[in-house]
Amino acid sequence: MQLIEMDGVGIKRQGRWLIQNVTLSVKAGEIVTLIGPNGAGKSTTAKTALGVLKADAGKIKRKPNLKVGYVPQKLAVDWTMPLTVGRLMSLTAKPSKTEIDKVLEKTGISHLIDANVQQLSGGEYQRALLARAILRTPDLLVLDEPVQGVDYSGEIGLYNLILQIREELNCGILLISHDLHVVMAQTDTVVCLNGHVCCSGAPEHVAASDAYKQLFGDAASQSLAIYHHHHDHSHKADGTIVPSKGDSGDCCNHG
Amino acid sequence: MDDFILRAMLAGIGLALVSGPLGCFVVWRRMAYFGDTMSHSALLGVALAFLLNINLMVGVLGVTVTVSLCLLILQKRGSLSTDALLGLLSHSALALGMVLFAFMSSVRFDLLSLLFGDILAVGNEDVFAIYACAAVILGLMYFLWRPLLASTVNRELAEAEGFNPDLTQLVFMVMMAAIIAIAMKIVGVLLITALLIIPAATARWFARTPEQMAVASSIIGVASVILGLEGSLQFDSASGPSIVVASLCLFLLSLFASRLINRVLGKERGQ
Numbered sequence: 066m067q068l069i070e071m072d073g074v075g076i077k078r079q080g081r082w083l084i085q086n087v088t089l090s091v092k093a094g095e096i097v098t099l100i101g102p103n104g105a106g107k108s109t110t111a112k113t114a115l116g117v118l119k120a121d122a123g124k125i126k127r128k129p130n131l132k133v134g135y136v137p138q139k140l141a142v143d144w145t146m147p148l149t150v151g152r153l154m155s156l157t158a159k160p161s162k163t164e165i166d167k168v169l170e171k172t173g174i175s176h177l178i179d180a181n182v183q184q185l186s187g188g189e190y191q192r193a194l195l196a197r198a199i200l201r202t203p204d205l206l207v208l209d210e211p212v213q214g215v216d217y218s219g220e221i222g223l224y225n226l227i228l229q230i231r232e233e234l235n236c237g238i239l240l241i242s243h244d245l246h247v248v249m250a251q252t253d254t255v256v257c258l259n260g261h262v263c264c265s266g267a268p269e270h271v272a273a274s275d276a277y278k279q280l281f282g283d284a285a286s287q288s289l290a291i292y293h294h295h296h297d298h299s300h301k302a303d304g305t306i307v308p309s310k311g312d313s314g315d316c317c318n319h320g
Numbered sequence: 321m322d323d324f325i326l327r328a329m330l331a332g333i334g335l336a337l338v339s340g341p342l343g344c345f346v347v348w349r350r351m352a353y354f355g356d357t358m359s360h361s362a363l364l365g366v367a368l369a370f371l372l373n374i375n376l377m378v379g380v381l382g383v384t385v386t387v388s389l390c391l392l393i394l395q396k397r398g399s400l401s402t403d404a405l406l407g408l409l410s411h412s413a414l415a416l417g418m419v420l421f422a423f424m425s426s427v428r429f430d431l432l433s434l435l436f437g438d439i440l441a442v443g444n445e446d447v448f449a450i451y452a453c454a455a456v457i458l459g460l461m462y463f464l465w466r467p468l469l470a471s472t473v474n475r476e477l478a479e480a481e482g483f484n485p486d487l488t489q490l491v492f493m494v495m496m497a498a499i500i501a502i503a504m505k506i507v508g509v510l511l512i513t514a515l516l517i518i519p520a521a522t523a524r525w526f527a528r529t530p531e532q533m534a535v536a537s538s539i540i541g542v543a544s545v546i547l548g549l550e551g552s553l554q555f556d557s558a559s560g561p562s563i564v565v566a567s568l569c570l571f572l573l574s575l576f577a578s579r580l581i582n583r584v585l586g587k588e589r590g591q
Contacts, residue, residue, distance in 0.1 A: 115480040135480040142473055146348045147527045157470045157481040179528075201481070 067092055068128050068205045068237040069114055075122035076109055083109045085261045086123070089254075091205060091237040096227075098240045098248045101258035102280055107241045108138050110258060111207050114239060131205055134198030136191075138209040138241070142182050150185070150193050151178040158201050165200070172196040172226060187214025191223060199230050206230070206238045220244065224251060245281060325553065327447050328439035332506050332545035332563065334450040336515070338457045338499055340538025343516035344523070344530065345492065348472050354391070355513040357406045358493075359500045361387040361413030362509045366434060367420035377449060377501040384497035387413055392493075437508035437560030439549065450502045457495050464491060469530055506545075507560035518567040519544060525578040540570055 070090040076083045084106035091097045091114075099107045112118045113125070115133060142148050154165045169175045172192045177185065185193060191211055198206060211227065212220045224247050231238055242248050248255060248268065255271040257264040263276035271277050346355050362380045369379025387409050394405050421429070433441060461468070471478035471485035478485050503512045519541040520533065527533035547570075548563030555562070 112476060112480075115476075117476045117479045133480055133482075135477050137474055137477055140474050140477065143348055143350070145521075145524060146473070147524065147529055147533055148473075149528060152529045156473060157466065157478065157483065159466075181528075207480070 066128065067126070068131060069239075070126040071110075071114060071120075071123065072125070073123035074110075074113055074120045074125060076106075076113055076118055077121040082260065084113070084258070087113075087258070087262055088123075089114075089256050089262065089265065091239050093204065093237050094231060094235045095253045096231060096238045096240060096251065097254045097256060098242055098252040099256050099258055100242065100245065100248055100281075101263070105258045106260055107258055108209055111209055111239060111241055115207055128204065132201060132203045134201045134203030134206045134236075136194045136198050136206075136208045136211050138213070140194060144183050148182045149179050150174065150182060153182055153193060154197050154200055156197060160200050168196045168200045171199075171229075173222075188216065188219040188223070191215055192226075195223070195226065195230075199234065202234060203236055206234075206236050208238065209241045210243065211240070212242070212244065220247070324440055324442070325549070327442050327444065328506065328549055328559065329546065331442050331447045331450045332549060332559075333542050334447070334454045335499070335503050335506055336519070336541030336545045337538050338454045339503070339515050340519055340523075340536075340541045341461055341534035342457070342495060342499055343520035343541070344534045344537050345468065345472060346496075346513070346516045347520045347524075348530075352513055352517055353403060353406050353410075354388075355496060355500075355516055357391070357410035357413075358384045358388055358496055359504075359509045359512040360410045361417075362500050362504055362512075363434065364413045364417035364420070365501075366429075366504075367417040367424070370424055370429070371420060376504075380501040380504060381497050383413065384500050385494060388493040388497065392489075432558070433508070434504070435508045435510045435560075436558040437504075437506050437511070437563075439506065439552065439559045441505050446502075446505060453498050453502045457498060460491060460495060464488060465531075468492065507563055508558070511560040511564050514564040515541065515544070515567065518564065518571050522567070522571040522574045525574050540567070540574075544570055 067090050072088050074087045075085040087106075087110055089097060089110075099110060101107050109118065113120055115135060116125075116127070150169070151165060154160055154168065160168075165178075166175065169178055172195055174189055174192050174196065177189060177193070180189075182190065182193060191214070195208070195211060198208075208227070212223050215223060224244075227238065227240070228251060230236070240248075240252070249272055250268075252268055255265065255268050256262055257271055257274070257277055257280065259276075259280060263280065264271050264274045346352060361383050365380035365383030366376060368374075368383060369376045372379070391402075391405060391409055394400070395402060400408070421431075430438065432438075467478060467483040467485075467488045470481070470483055471488050475485045478488075499516075500509075500512050503515060507515050520537045522540045523533045523536035527536055544563055544567035548566035549559060551557065551566060552559045552562035
């Protein structure tokens with residue numbers, strides 16, 4: 066069962082396409098990761114999938130009554146609002162005390178239940194946000210850079226937690242990440258974005274593509290390059306896709 | 321106690337009960353200047369009410385709601401920054417109101433009492449209107465508390481998880497307009513925002529959750545109204561400024577108190 070299907074979706078602001086012709090889908094139990102340089106439209110794509118931004122082109126199909134948990138890229142709680150971790154848990158839902166205790170234990174921040182969210186460290190805060198999102202037992206979890214501001218060992222812990230959540234809830238996860246090594250190791254599908262979908266598919270397939278190498282450098286793909294393929298089109302300066310000679314595939318080359 | 325003082329007290333307490341939680345949202349959403357804009361435009365509402373011979377509160381409510389809708393539309397078009405838009409709307413509405421007053425030479429009105437409040441102007445029907453309004457606003461806030469708070473923390477998160485932040489914001493603006501309409505006679509259009517912000521800021525020192533802050537803000541607001549009106553009688557000062565000065569005193573007092581509490585707690589922890 067597809068939780069969400071985006072087909073040729075575009076978002077236009079002030080005469081400029083922020084994203085164009087984005088096609089992706091997320092199944093239950095699947096981790097789909099969006100990668101791409103800054104300004105590639107990763108967050109825009111995630112927000113469009115959530116329905117926060119209305120698509121100007123293309124079609125979006127969501128499973129009826131899709132329950133969503135969202136960890137936004139930026140969630141700065143103004144210091145004027147007193148908010149404890151415990152209170153943050155019931156921001157959009159009405160969980161019971163035991164449910165809150167359980168989720169905080171799972172995310173390893175039980176001791177912080179009475180702490181102010183403004184005083185948490187980067188890693189603690191991201192765990193709190195993740196706890197809040199999974200407390201809703203979502204069908205689809207959208208995580209926009211969930212390990213930002215977290216040190217390396219904390220990162221590994223968080224990604225393991227995300228995998229564990231996927232196992233337990235069997236939810237689909239749309240993940241935005243910069244950690245290519247983790248993405249490649251723990252993701253089912255990678256969507257490489259740069260205004261449009263440059264390349265998508267299994268991690269080893271994407272890592273081997275020219276588009277990926279161009280965006281992230283040869284070194285990033287070398288350890289994971291399993292096979293190589295050619296690109297079937299290039300781009301004009303305005304982003305229009307021009308078919309070029311060669312075999313067909315779902316990747317493209319920037320020329 | 322004289323009748324008019326009793327009425328003013330009752331009216332002020334009703335007002336403070338609502339301005340507590342509403343003021344918290346003004347502080348959290350950083351909408352102080354927005355509140356100013358709406359309350360300044362209330363003067364235009366008064367002028368129009370005289371001109372069209374309609375109820376004062378209805379006139380004020382109509383104009384403040386219109387101004388906030390104008391702001392929403394102009395914001396969406398995105399040609400000017402929000403603070404420039406607020407300045408434009410605030411002062412244009414104020415100026416328009418004053419010019420309209422000049423045209424109505426037949427109507428006698430006391431500008432100072434409009435700007436700074438006048439407890440003598442509070443009639444029985446005003447007290448009734450304030451409590452009716454307060455009941456409706458508090459009821460709405462109770463039912464909309466979760467979506468309001470969620471969209472205050474993060475609009476996109478609230479929308480993604482099933483709320484409607486646009487609708488919530490609209491309801492919030494209408495509530496603001498309503499409180500301005502009922503607060504005008506007691507604190508005056510120039511000082512309404514102070515009654516929203518200062519008690520909320522004071523409550524921040526003591527609250528651990530948003531709900532505690534809202535309740536504490538109401539209590540501090542009620543105390544400010546009682547102290548302020550007493551002071552207004554004592555020193556024969558305008559009611560609005562007296563209430564605001566009282567709330568300022570409470571704010572400063574709580575500032576020192578919370579410093580002291582923190583220092584004592586710090587010593588206990590051996591810091």
